[in-house]
Structures are given as structure tokens and as C-alpha cells.
Amino acid sequence: MADQLVKNLFGDPVDTANKRHSARKENLEVILRHGERIFAEFGFKGATMQAIADAATLPKANLHYYFPTKMALYHEVIERIFTIWLEAADSFDTSASPREALSRYIRKKMEISRAHPHGSKVWANEVIHGAPIIQDYLQTTLKDWTNTRIDVINRWITEGKIDPVDPRHLLYMIWATTQHYADFQHQVVTLNGGTPLDDAQWQRATENVTHIILKGIGI
Amino acid sequence: MADQLVKNLFGDPVDTANKRHSARKENLEVILRHGERIFAEFGFKGATMQAIADAATLPKANLHYYFPTKMALYHEVIERIFTIWLEAADSFDTSASPREALSRYIRKKMEISRAHPHGSKVWANEVIHGAPIIQDYLQTTLKDWTNTRIDVINRWITEGKIDPVDPRHLLYMIWATTQHYADFQHQVVTLNGGTPLDDAQWQRATENVTHIILKGIGI
């Protein structure tokens, strides 16, 4: 078939060559996307497989074909969110200057809050409810990442590049503030007269957050 | 009966004079306290009347005697939390200097995060899930309060007392950061080696938050 002759730049057959394979991929994608939204909106218990199925316009039994249990689907949703979190984490360039490293990190986190508010909400939900699923991440990946950044920030302090603040609380402040625009989106929108922040407002928010935090630590 | 002769300073009969009345009060208190905790821990849907009843060591049917529906109980829990929020709001003294007004407000909010983490979590849950219950508060009381504070902060800016930051984002930063210690308590504790913050650590957190924010706006 002609379809099967389609190749990408590396000469590998493109996934869409196989109807089954591509349909599978598409379905997984749709389920995960709507699952994330429904979980964010109603919490784990409040979200129903039926609601996710309806959103994805698939019969409920079909969801159970791809994900044996609700928990399995939830796990997968969390997994994806963590990937995004890692992406932001990478943008904290430890070799850059404090000003550059922090402002880039803050900007990246603000972008994520705008692009993936649902994911952020699911994560927040998890933590609020005692992190039954992500406890592992918190104790390993997140803790390690945090400790290396704390070291870097402490070095900046020693070198007199920033004020002697507790790095831990600086990081918490960055997390809390940037994620606020995703997690408390509804409140932010309500206080904005009911309309979502536009491009200019997001930029203004990012600038304000960056300004206050950087100046706040003496940069 | 002797009991009925007990009076308070105003001459009113003390509630405890009446066995029924005091038992009622006590039960309401116990149900609301445990309800708040269970709602915070599992979300509205995840919390079950049975779980709250067990925590309060009362039969489930008894809960329904005091609160006809789960939603009615939840409403009452939210109502109480809002009272605490108002208490913090009052501490933002608009007649004080920027330094005094803000540092007092931040300290108060940190104290509330420490004293009422469950309440804060329930509130966060509400907003994350689109504020189905508290929408009214957001649009009226919260919005009004916010607008008056924005005016005050703008006056400070005009008078050159603080940097020209967007008051809105300054407030969001204060809310996000202070509430982070309650809502993300589990994450904070995990990154603290699994032990809750002690007195000194809370004080250090408050100092850091206050320092960065105040210096960040040029005070």
C-alpha cells in the first residue's frame, strides 16, 4: 500500500502507516488528554470513567481496554505531568548567573502554568491529599533536584552574588507563585473580571513575579 | 437546678447549663472539625459520611441528624474557613505603613497556614475544582477586599513608598507563598526529611518570605 511507503527523514516507516497502530496511539492520546482534564476538575475520586469516556467520545468499556483500571489511567496521567515538570527543572541552568538561571526558570514555570494548567492541578491535588501516588518522586527525583539547586544557590550566596536567603524558601516561593496561576486559575480569572489572562497580562504577571523575586534576593 | 444558675459576665445563662444544648454544640463542633480534616484529605467526593462519622465516633445516621446532607456539612465547613480568612484579611491594616501592613499580613497568613492547614487545603481544593461552592465569595467579598487593597497599594506607589509593581500580582504572590506551607505541607515536610517544621523553622520561613517580598518591592 502507498501508505506504507511513507517514510520520515530517518527512513523509518511513519507510525501512521499502520492503521491499527495509529488508532491505538490516537486513542491513548485522547484518553490521557481528557483524563487529565477530568481528574484536574473533579479529583481522583470525583472523576468517573464514564465522564472521561464521554469527553473522549468512546464507550467506557473501551477505556478499560486501554487502561485496565482507573488507577492505571491516573498513574499514566501523573507520569506525563512529571515529564513536563522535569522539562522545567532542566531550565534551571546551574552554570548560568543567578539572574539568568532564576529568571529563565521562572519564565519557564509561568509558561507551563499557562500551557498545562490541568496537569498542575492534578499534581497539586496529589500533594494536598498526601501524595499517595507521587510520594516516590518527592523523595527521590524532587529531593535530589532540590538539593543540588540548594547547593548552587548557597554558592551564589557565598560568592556574594545574592542576599543570604534560605534557598529552600526561595524555591518554595518560586514554585508557589508560578503554580498559583495554574492551580488557582479560577480565582485569578474571577478577580480578572471573569476573562482569562491575555498575552499581555501573562507577560506582565511574569515580569512582576520575576522582578519581585530577583530584587527580593538582592539582584 | 444549680447548673442553670451559672451565669457569664453578662448575666446570660451559660450554654453548658442545658445538657441538650451543650451536647448539641459539642457534637456540631466534633463533626465540623473531623469533617474539615477528612474533606481536606480526600476531597469532597472522596470524603465519605461514614469516614467522618468514624472519626467523630458517632453513628452515620447521627451526622444526618445534624446535617441533612453531605453538601450541607461541607457548606458549613467552608463557612468556618471563610471566617478565618476574614480574620487574616483584617490584619492588612490599610492605615499602617507599607512595611508594617504587609509584614503583619504575611505573618498572620503564615500563622494561619500553620494553625489551620486543613482549612486551607479545603479552600484550595474548591478553587482548583472551579469553586462550585465559594464562587459567590470570590465575586463579592474577596473581590471587594482585593480592590480596596489594590487602591491602597497603588497609593503607596504614587507616594513613592514602594516600587511600581502590579498590586494584583503582589497579592497573588503573598497568597500563593504563604498558603503553600499549608496546601503543600506534605511536600514541604517530605523535603524537610519527613519531619514537620518546628518553631524555629516556621519563624525562619516567615522571615524569609517577608524579607524577599518586602525587599522585592523596594522597601
Added chain:
DNA sequence: CCTCATCCTGACCAATTGGTCAAAGGTTTA
């Protein structure tokens, strides 16, 4: 074509859970 493996789905089941109710047990008041 034809066979096989994969995918889809309506109907169904069992467990959970919010809420009801009638009867019993206390407390207050006259």
C-alpha cells in the same frame, strides 16, 4: 479471499455510599 489477532462495545454485576425511617432512649418542663 481467508484466517488470525486485535479492537470495540452493550449488557451486566457487585460494591460503595448518601440518605431514610421508625422505634427506642434521654431530657426538659409542667
Added chain:
DNA sequence: TAAACCTTTGACCAATTGGTCAGGATGAGG
């Protein structure tokens, strides 16, 4: 003491919902 009232509670019900399953549909490979 006795009547009126309030509170407590076990047993029960109906609705929701996660998950199952058997049989049908569809695409891949020979």
C-alpha cells in the same frame, strides 16, 4: 410523675460506578 420534645441508632434502600465479559467488527498477513 407524666407528657412533650429532642436525640440516637440499626437496618434498610436506591443510585452510582468501577470493572467484567462474551460476542461482534475490523484490519493485517498469507
